[in-house]
Amino acid sequence: MKNYLSYKKVDPVYFSSEIFFPVGILCAASFISYLLLYFIGLGFAVFFNAALAWCGYFYFYYYGRSRSGITFEFLIGFVLTAAFLLFTDYGVYTLVQYQETGIFNTLYFTIWALILFGTPIVYYIQYFGSNHYAKVKIANTYLKVYFSVYHDRELLTYIDSIAFINTSKDLISDIKVENNIPFYSDKELAEMETSSKYNHLQQSAFSGLIHIPFGADQFEISWYSIVEDQYYKVNVPFSIDKFKLEEEKYPLNEPKSIRGQKAKRTFLHLHQNGGFKLYNEDAVLLDFQSHKPTEISEEEKNKKLIAHQSSHKYYDDKKHFSDLIETLRKSNTIQERFELKEKLIVWNLEFSGLHKDHYLEINNTNFENYKIEKEAAVEFDLKPLPKKITFVYRGSYLFPWLKLHIDTLKLNQLIEKVLLDDFENRISFSLDFKDNDASDLVFTVIANGKKTLFTDWEIEIDQYRKKDMNDQQREKNEDTTKRTLLQEGWDFVFAKNYEDAQQKCDALKAIDSEYASAYFLEVRILWYTKGFETCYSKRDYYFAKTKHEPPVQALIYNSYGCILDLELRYEESLPYFEKAIEINPKEPIFVCNLGEMYYKLKDPAKALKEARKAKLMGYESSMLSEILANKGVIDLINH
Structure with missing residues (x-):
């Protein structure tokens, strides 16, 4: 990839209180010099400052060093330190001269004061000013976007790069994909807690705040699909105008010129055959069903394959990894999940056995996430199937305490069977929580009056939130x-x-x-x-x-x-x-x-x-x- 400039974070600057330590030493030295000048004379004051410079710089220069021989470099440092101390004491000397003779050299004193006090002021003005300018420049050059990248875990994808590019100004976004997400075996998944397992299964390949250059006109991505044994490198036109920009509100203690602008969270999904979809809740930004693969050498393929393999535990073994690839290539589940992503079915949902003050957050097969009230969920609607249903209790705050993870492939297979007899082509999902722990669930699929039990699901309960919820419900009932x-x-x-x-x-x-x-x-x-x-x-x-x-x-x-x-x-x-x-x-x-x-x-x-x-x-x-x-x-x- 061409050498583009990307976003670089500007670290905040602070006025450090540590400066008061050397200032305090200078003040103390000046006070002693004043006493020496006033009561003893100039020679003793000069000798005191020279001795102080020698001792102080000796400690500073040789601290932590095993050898303490006098070097030319040390002598130069000593001379500069002594000169600085004597220059600082000029104001004290002027004061003593005025007390003894009544003559005050205003011009020289003014020049001395401007140099001594003006230099640090100018330094800090430049220090803070340059930092502010750098932040303003960054805010005017890049917009902020929370960006997430997903792909079917069974594609075993190794992503080389993802970039939004402003070709006219040679600017690029700052997306760094680590490719370090492990692929766990069925045995390893079975040994995990439910929350850990689904955190892995639903984990994104990348998720974080990125900075896209204003005026970006190209989108570039390259990745290796190990299961397909194909390398894809895509560079397509892109318009930054597709983003609906808004002013960044936070942090509140910074001006708008520094906060800059942002766009809504954006998602990228990689598919088989080099297809991908880039979108946010406002619009689909890019959508390609396929791309032709790009030829790369076997050596490059092996490097990516080994790098992917090394991120696993069980499949770090070459034979295990080879068997996994072969099994996945024979399976049709990747294609089924891809087809299911776009499939729409008329369905509704109702649940019983939980407190009435609940609403639902639903993640569906098209990676959409939306909230719906209990009453609205019973209305039939044409939409993708649910993949995860989170039950949120409204208390003193919101308690997302219960998650229902659904095997959508098995659910779709069941629906296709029962819909054969359903002339209305509508499906109802009934969730009946039987016990106080909400883990004894009866999940029923209803079509044309016929009820079929569905069992391919798992429940995940946040026990801490559940306890808080129960305590609040008990207090409310009391x-x-x-x-x-x-x-x-x-x-x-x-x-x-x-x-x-x-x-x-x-x-x-x-x-x-x-x-x-x-x-x-x-x-x-x-x-x-x-x-x-x-x-x-x-x-x-x-x-x-x-x-x-x-x-x-x-x-x-x-x-x-x-x-x-x-x-x-x-x-x-x-x-x-x-x-x-x-x-x-x-x-x-x-x-x-x-x-x-x-x-x-x-x-x-x-x-x-x-x-x-x-x-x-x-x-x-x-x-x-x-x-x-x-x-x-x-x-x-x-x-």
Whole structure:
């Protein structure tokens, strides 16, 4: 391939705090030089700096070396170091001269300061500026694309190169295929865990972020198909305009000029006979059914074959690998999978035995991946067969906890049999999960009312996500039960059936002894059944029991305020309403109740103030209207 320029990562630059170590040494040396100049004289200051340069550079130069003889190179370094220290001390010398003579050489001092302080500033400006310029240039030269390459594992494909090329500017993408994916034997696959096995079987030949040059006008790919014993090298026209570009949003702390542009994830699938398909969710970019093979020497073929073979464990043995190639050439499964990729069938799917809050992610034989709700899945649609179905539970976050891996070749063979009797040419898939582990599945294929059991599938369960899901479901069910019991308890209270209300309250506390709302209900039951004194005497107990849930504790404080109000103990009720407001200042009824107490205590200013506050909070009641209408002055005759 011609020598093209490809994307090179620009590493971020940082202002290192390590610079403060040499700066600190220079400052200390300058301070000592100042004392020597001021109290002893120039000669001692020069001698000090020379000695410091000798010792410091000696340590730096000979650190880690076995020999410490004085060399010419060392002497040059020493002289330069001493000169730098003396130059740095010029400012100190100028200061001492000014103190002793009153003469200050502004020009020389300015030149010294500009050199000493300006040089590192200019260096860092250039350092950061050149880095920023390089990033901007990269962003304007290449676009970002997440790129995945797939091929049938049984083709035993060795990919030489894949490239998007801008021929006018000699630029190329940065795709590096490692060709290190092992081909496991059936025995090795059988010994693997389900997740590991399917991670391998569904593994891409390449997947990662690539950078394609703007203005790319060619797509080039070359690979060796060992099973076909054919080498393909393809170079076809390509237009970058086929990509729908969008601004890269991340990272947020970088400007748009650096983030650049990106396209949606793009896929490349290699087929038999030199065919391939390049596409993303927006469009098919390139699609070729076949290409003529390219002649290469037997020596080159053997190199690629050996390189492919060496990536395996069982098939690293030459005879095993040779037998595998021969077996695959006699098999027709590669062609069957290829034909199945484009095959469309009218089918639907329904499942039972799992929680209702699930949706499905389906990977089909055409390498498409889409999400579908449970209700929508029962609708018949013309589409490729499912290859993997992931069940995702909606909880506090999404739990993709269960994967159903389907042998689509066996499923297609079964469908072809049952469709012989199906005049509607429609298939239904019924998934019935029988046990709590969701591993006891009955997979039924239904056509024209006839049910056929299908067993060529495997289930993969993420136990950690399953546990989190079960915990959330249990908490959700428990919360629903508590809410139901609480509502039933209040219904009994309103019906004055206090005995049954207390039973509901006890049931609530048995489920969750920390459930604050149960104690709020119990306060009301206790008041109605045992009277004021008994209820009032247990107020500290209920305050303590609801401390962990402030909104409920505020309700209990308000409730005791209301009890005292009914006992005509208005003055005593004030602290309870005030405490309720302190705990939950957003509840207007507490504010209105406080205003009512001031109203009854004949304090119109405070009554009116609280009533207006409750009104502004959106509260409405007959008492509130009365306080506002009477401007806080109570009519004792009507009360």
